[in-house]
Amino acid sequence: MTTPRVRYAPSPTGEPHIGNIRSALFNWLYARATGGSFIVRIEDTDQNRLVPGAFDAILDALDWLGLDQDEGPRVGGAYGPYVQSERLNLYTERAAWLVAQGHAYYCDCTSERLDAMRKAQQEAGRSPGYDRHCRERGLAPTDGTPTVVRFKMPTEGTITVRDRIRGEVSFEAGLLDDFVLLKSDGFPTYHLANVVDDHAMAITHVMRAEEWLPSAPRHQQLYQAFGYDMPELVHLPIILGPDRSKLSKRHGATSVRQFQEEGYLPDAMLNFLAMLGWSLDGETDVLSREDLQRHFSLERVVASPAVFDHAKLDWYNGTYIRALTPGALALQLAPLLEGQGWRVDPAYLARIVPLEQERLKKLSEAPEALAFFFNEPHPEAIVQSLPKGLDAATTKHALEAALHTAEHAEDWEPQALEAAYRGLAEGLDIKTGPLFGAVRVAVTGRTAAPPLFDTLAVLGRERVLARLRAAIGALG
RNA sequence: GCCCCCAUCGUCUAGCGGCCUAGGACGCCACCCUUUCAAGGUGGAGAUCAGGGGUUCGAAUCCCCUUGGGGGCACCA
Numbered sequence: 001m002t003t004p005r006v007r008y009a010p011s012p013t014g015e016p017h018i019g020n021i022r023s024a025l026f027n028w029l030y031a032r033a034t035g036g037s038f039i040v041r042i043e044d045t046d047q048n049r050l051v052p053g054a055f056d057a058i059l060d061a062l063d064w065l066g067l068d069q070d071e072g073p074r075v076g077g078a079y080g081p082y083v084q085s086e087r088l089n090l091y092t093e094r095a096a097w098l099v100a101q102g103h104a105y106y107c108d109c110t111s112e113r114l115d116a117m118r119k120a121q122q123e124a125g126r127s128p129g130y131d132r133h134c135r136e137r138g139l140a141p142t143d144g145t146p147t148v149v150r151f152k153m154p155t156e157g158t159i160t161v162r163d164r165i166r167g168e169v170s171f172e173a174g175l176l177d178d179f180v181l182l183k184s185d186g187f188p189t190y191h192l193a194n195v196v197d198d199h200a201m202a203i204t205h206v207m208r209a210e211e212w213l214p215s216a217p218r219h220q221q222l223y224q225a226f227g228y229d230m231p232e233l234v235h236l237p238i239i240l241g242p243d244r245s246k247l248s249k250r251h252g253a254t255s256v257r258q259f260q261e262e263g264y265l266p267d268a269m270l271n272f273l274a275m276l277g278w279s280l281d282g283e284t285d286v287l288s289r290e291d292l293q294r295h296f297s298l299e300r301v302v303a304s305p306a307v308f309d310h311a312k313l314d315w316y317n318g319t320y321i322r323a324l325t326p327g328a329l330a331l332q333l334a335p336l337l338e339g340q341g342w343r344v345d346p347a348y349l350a351r352i353v354p355l356e357q358e359r360l361k362k363l364s365e366a367p368e369a370l371a372f373f374f375n376e377p378h379p380e381a382i383v384q385s386l387p388k389g390l391d392a393a394t395t396k397h398a399l400e401a402a403l404h405t406a407e408h409a410e411d412w413e414p415q416a417l418e419a420a421y422r423g424l425a426e427g428l429d430i431k432t433g434p435l436f437g438a439v440r441v442a443v444t445g446r447t448a449a450p451p452l453f454d455t456l457a458v459l460g461r462e463r464v465l466a467r468l469r470a471a472i473g474a475l476g
Numbered sequence: 477g478c479c480c481c482c483a484u485c486g487u488c489u490a491g492c493g494g495c496c497u498a499g500g501a502c503g504c505c506a507c508c509c510u511u512u513c514a515a516g517g518u519g520g521a522g523a524u525c526a527g528g529g530g531u532u533c534g535a536a537u538c539c540c541c542u543u544g545g546g547g548g549c550a551c552c553a
Contacts, residue, residue, distance in 0.1 A: 011553050046552055111551075118550090127478040128549065148551050166481070175479060175549090183551040190553045214480060214548040237482085244545065275488060275501090282490025285501045302482095302489080305546060309487050312502045322515075358515045387512095418511085425511095436511035448513035 004036030004204045008062075009194065011043045012054035015255035016061040018308070019209065019239040019247050022273045026236055027207050028067040029274065029296035036204070040072030041197060042083045045187045061256040065266045066289065071201075079201040084193050091188035094196050094226070095149045095181050103225040104181055106147045107134035129177030146184035151191075151222065153178050159217040164205075164234040165303050171217040179218055195219050199228045207234040210305070211246070234298060237277040238305045247308050263336075263363025264313065268320035272313045276306040286319060318361045326354045333366045340367050342374040351458045355450035373459070376467065377445025379474035385447050387437040390430070395438050396475045401428055402439050403468040412461050414453040421453070442471035 008024040010016060024040075031038035040062065044050060059074055071077025081087060098104035109130075118128040130150065141147050154173040162168050181192040188196070198206060213235045223230045241251030253259060259269060267289050274292050275285060278301050287295070321329065330346070330353045337344045352373045360366060386395055405424050409417060421439070425432045440452050443464055449455060456464050 009553095013553075043553070049552065107551095109551095114550085122477075125477060129478095146551085150551095163481095169480070171479070177549090180551050185551075187551090189551070194553090209547095210481070211547055212553090216480095235481085238547070240546075242487090246547075272488095277488090279489055281500090283500050285488085304482050306489090307487055309502070312488065315502055318515090356514095359513070421511090432511055434511090440512060446512090450513080452511060 002204060004031060004034045005039060005202050006031050006036060006205045006207055007039040007041050007198070007201065007203050008067075009041045009043050009197075009208075010058050011046065011049070012051060012058060013046070013049045014051045014054055014057075015257050016058045017247075018254050018256060018259065018273070021061060021065070021256050022239060022276060023207065023209055023236055024062060024067055025065070025270060025273050026278070026296075026301070029292055030205065030207065030298065031070070032293040033296040037070040038067070039077065039079070039201060039203070040069045040074075040082060041201070042073055043190065043193060044083060044085045045190065045193050047185060047187060057257065061260075064256065064260055065270060084188070084197065087193075087197065088186065088188075090200065091193055091196055092182065092186065095188070095192060098151065098181065098225060099149060101225070102152070104149050104151050105135055105137075105178075106139040106141055107150045107178075107180075108139060108145050108147045109133055127175065129175070130179070132178055135178060148180045148184050149182035150178040151181050151218070151225070153218070153221060159220060161216045161220050161233060163213065163216070164232055164298055165237075165301055166213075166235065169213065169216070173217075176217060191215065191218055191222065195222045195226070195228070198231055199223070199226065203231050205232045205234055207236060210235045210238045234301070237302060239276055240305050240307045242307060244305075244307065251308070252310070261364070263365065264317050265320045265324075265363075268313070268317040271320070272316045276308070277302055286316075314361045321360050321363070322358050324357070326350065326357060329353050329357055332363055333370075336363060336366055337370065337374070340371075340374070348373075348458075355454055355458065359450070372444040372446065372449070376470065377443070379470060381445040382441055382471045383474050385441045385445065387434045387441070389434045390438065392475060394430070396472060398428060398430060398435055398438050399442055399468055399472050399475070402435070402442075403465065403472065406456075406461065406464050406468060409461070412457060414451075414457045417453040417456050439468075443467045 006027040008027050010020060010024070028038045030036065040059070042055060042058070044055075055073075059072075062069065069075050071079060071082065073082045095104060099106065113133075114130070117131055121128050134150070135152065139147065153176045157173045158170050159173050159176070160168050160170045179191060180189050182188055197203075216233055216235075220230060239247045241247045243251075247254060253262065270289055270292065271287055274287065274296070278296065279285075280287060280291075280295050280300070324332075327350070330349045333353060334344050334346075334349060337349070352370055356366065356369050359369065390398065401424055402421070405420050409420050411417075421436065422432060425435045428435065436452050437447070440449055440455075441447060443452075443459065444455065459467075
């Protein structure tokens with residue numbers, strides 16, 4: 001068996017979509033698992049849909065996820081160029097060859113005629129498709145009249161393609177029309193460029209989303225007409241939104257960039273995406289990048305579509321955040337916190353990060369979660385959040401006592417502080433819950449926060465004293 | 477409308493004829509731990525394997541039909 005060569009072939013028409021990148025991931029994993037090559041080819045054959053910046057966005061997304069390429073526009077390779085607009089000569093030559101061989105023909109039907117034709121077909125209750133008006137006209141390309149090149153599909157018989165996931169799939173040839181190979185602007189369509197390049201780049205496995213399955217018989221006919229060997233077809237299950245329709249913008253975040261900005265970790269993303277349509281054994285669900293590269297196999301890719309479950313992604317992300325070393329997390333968080341305008345001292349950050357690490361689901365939550373380490377809590381927030389179990393007078397009295405305890409604490413360390421405050425609770429004859437709760441709110445402005453005494457220790461005595469005084473003042 | 481694909485807990489899935497009175501994970505609920513929130517631990521609810529026919533001694537697993545869902549029918553990819 002030859003070494004696999006697989007490819008990810010996106011169009012630079014916008015921000016890379018998460019469903020799209022999942023295809024990239026499966027290709028990459030297969031290449032890595034088999035010792036094959038992962039190739040990226042940019043399919044920019046639709047001049048009208050090009051979006052400036054999309055080219056870089058795609059490659060940046062791959063870089064962010066760590067899907068390193070063996071060949072591609074940024075890394076080069078022996079089969080380049082890896083951008084289709086730089087390969088136009090190849091397509092026009094191949095299209096002309098097909099015409100010369102009698103497999104294709106020129107067509108000058110106007111879009112008006114085609115529209116009218118389709119409309120009539122629909123109204124007659126037939127399925128839309130080119131009526132082969134120009135098939136036998138023997139047109140030659142002429143100046144002035146826009147022409148396209150169409151492929152001659154068989155008009156009868158059955159076309160059977162073999163898909164790695166689904167087995168044999170048959171199509172009635174007569175239902176497939178003579179599709180366009182070369183557009184009137186001289187650019188190839190997807191069908192032509194894809195087949196020509198996959199062959200030219202010695203691709204062994206075409207792995208793409210299932211939505212491409214209906215065009216497989218056309219491609220198969222093209223391979224046959226060219227006399228090319230057919231690569232193996234692998235149509236990956238599609239990713240659905242919660243409503244079970246194809247995942248799209250209206251389902252919320254779908255671009256890789258959005259996930260990156262929301263603070264998802266590449267490895268968490270990879271793990272989650274890999275489990276959408278593939279599994280190792282049905283038991284193991286946390287798999288590192290290395291595990292995935294080692295164990296990925298086509299045999300275990302399922303045929304049915306998968307719903308994108310945001311909650312599960314969040315769980316994966318939390319799991320991977322917790323697995324980070326505190327130092328690594330701090331490094332990730334520093335720019336986010338600095339973005340708030342906070343001066344982030346590395347030593348201070350190193351102390352607060354462990355306190356929040358197991359509570360974070362996304363990195364983007366950090367600024368809010370850690371805000372009280374940088375900003376003084378708002379007095380109003382304090383008053384509103386104070387424990388309801390105690391009346392105002394008792395609360396104030398408790399905080400005054402807490403202030404006193406803090407002022408006289410001998411050792412400003414978590415254990416010592418806890419001991420001192422437990423003693424205080426006893427002396428005040430208040431349960432530790434309400435007491436600690438009142439102090440927590442006074443010092444952090446929140447009812448939910450990291451362990452109180454660790455927090456006090458990190459905040460430092462001076463700030464704690466100031467905040468307790470402010471809280472007491474706010475109580476009037 | 478036509479063509480194609482798919483069908484196990486709400487979700488991701490294990491299962492490839494007997495090991496299944498269907499396993500794991502997320503989510504959910506309860507309890508434990510506990511100063512709050514998390515994290516962690518334990519337990520629970522949750523799928524008559526879409527429905528109906530076959531095949532077989534035996535079917536979630538094989539075949540057919542029905543139903544449901546999805547995808548595709550451009551000079552877009």
